[in-house]
Amino acid sequence: MAGRIEGRTAVVTGGCSGIGLATVRRFVEEGARVVIGDIDDAAGEALVTELGGPEVVTYVHVDVTSKEEVDALFRTAKDTYGSVDIAFNNAGISPPEDDSILDTDLDAWRRVQEVNLTSVYLCCKAALPYMLEQKRGSIINTASFVAVMGAATSQISYSASKGGVLSMSRELGVQFAREGVRVNALCPGPVNTPLLKELFASDAERAARRLVHVPMGRFAEPEEMANAVLFLASDESSFMTANTFLVDGGISGAYVTPL
Numbered sequence: 001m002a003g004r005i006e007g008r009t010a011v012v013t014g015g016c017s018g019i020g021l022a023t024v025r026r027f028v029e030e031g032a033r034v035v036i037g038d039i040d041d042a043a044g045e046a047l048v049t050e051l052g053g054p055e056v057v058t059y060v061h062v063d064v065t066s067k068e069e070v071d072a073l074f075r076t077a078k079d080t081y082g083s084v085d086i087a088f089n090n091a092g093i094s095p096p097e098d099d100s101i102l103d104t105d106l107d108a109w110r111r112v113q114e115v116n117l118t119s120v121y122l123c124c125k126a127a128l129p130y131m132l133e134q135k136r137g138s139i140i141n142t143a144s145f146v147a148v149m150g151a152a153t154s155q156i157s158y159s160a161s162k163g164g165v166l167s168m169s170r171e172l173g174v175q176f177a178r179e180g181v182r183v184n185a186l187c188p189g190p191v192n193t194p195l196l197k198e199l200f201a202s203d204a205e206r207a208a209r210r211l212v213h214v215p216m217g218r219f220a221e222p223e224e225m226a227n228a229v230l231f232l233a234s235d236e237s238s239f240m241t242a243n244t245f246l247v248d249g250g251i252s253g254a255y256v257t258p259l
C-alpha cells in the first residue's frame with residue numbers, strides 16, 4: 001500500500017539518523033513531502049539527493065534548542081510546500097554523562113532537558129499556528145518507554161525529559177482535540193540505532209540487563225518505529241489523540257519475561 005499521506009507536508013527533526021531517518025524514508029514512500037531538521041548537514045544534503053530532490057525533500061540545518069531556528073524550520077515547510085500537516089518532533093540525545101542522579105551534574109542535566117524537552121515545546125509552539133489555521137494536523141512527539149517505567153540503570157535527566165514530553169503531548173492533545181489537531185506521544189522501547197549503540201558500546205553488561213526485560217528478546221529496528229509513526233501521522237489513527245503509544249516489544253506489559 002502506498003499513498004497513505006499523499007500530498008501532506010511533514011517536518012521531521014532528527015531525520016538524519018535512526019528512528020527519524022527511517023521515518024523520513026517511510027513518509028516519502030507514502031507520498032509526503034518532507035522537511036528534515038537536523039545538525040548533520042552532510043547526511044541531510046545527501047538524503048535530499050537520494051530521496052528525489054527538492055520537489056520531495058528539503059534539508060534545513062536546525063539546532064532544536066534554538067527558537068529562531070525551529071521557527072524557521074516550520075516556516076520553510078509552509079513556504080516550500082504550502083502546508084504543515086505532520087510534525088514528528090523526534091530529535092533527542094542520550095549522553096553518557098547523564099547517569100545516576102548521584103553522578104549527573106547540573107550542566108549534563110540541563111543539556112538533556114534542552115535538547116529532549118525544550119525542543120519539543122519549541123517545535124509544537126511553531127507547528128500549531130499552521131495546523132490550527134488549516135484545522136488539520138498530526139503532531140507526534142518522541143518520548144520513550146522510560147516515561148512510564150522506572151529503570152534501575154538510570155539516566156535521570158533523560159527519563160525526566162521523556163516524562164515531560166509525554167505529559168506535554170497529552171495536554172496538547174486534549175487542548176486542541178476539537179480543532180482538528182491531534183497530538184500523540186510515541187514511546188519506543190529500545191531501538192537498534194546509533195543512540196542506543198553508543199550508549200551500550202562501552203557497557204555490554206548494561207545492554208544485556210536491558211534485553212532481559214524485553215519479552216521479544218531483541219531490540220526494535222528503526223523501521224518498526226517508522227511504521228508506528230506513519231500510523232499516527234495518517235488518517236488511519238483519526239480517533240487517537242493525547243495517547244501514550246507504546247511500541248516496546250512487550251516491556252511495559254511484562255512481569256516476568258520468557259528466557
Ligand SMILES: NC(=O)c1ccc[n+]([C@@H]2O[C@H](COP(=O)([O-])OP(=O)(O)OC[C@H]3O[C@@H](n4cnc5c(N)ncnc54)[C@H](O)[C@@H]3O)[C@@H](O)[C@H]2O)c1
Nearest residue numbers: 014016017018019038063064091092144188190191193195
Ligand atoms: N534508540 C532508542 O532505543 C530509543 C528509545 C526510546 C526513545 N528514543 C528516542 O528516539 C529519538 C530518536 O533517537 P534515535 O535512537 O533515532 O537517535 P539517533 O542518535 O540515531 O538520531 C538522533 C538525530 O537527532 C539529531 N540531533 C541531535 N541533537 C540535535 C539538535 N540539537 N538539533 C537537531 N538535531 C539533533 C542527530 O544529528 C541525529 O540525526 C530520540 O528522541 C530518542 O530519545 C530512542
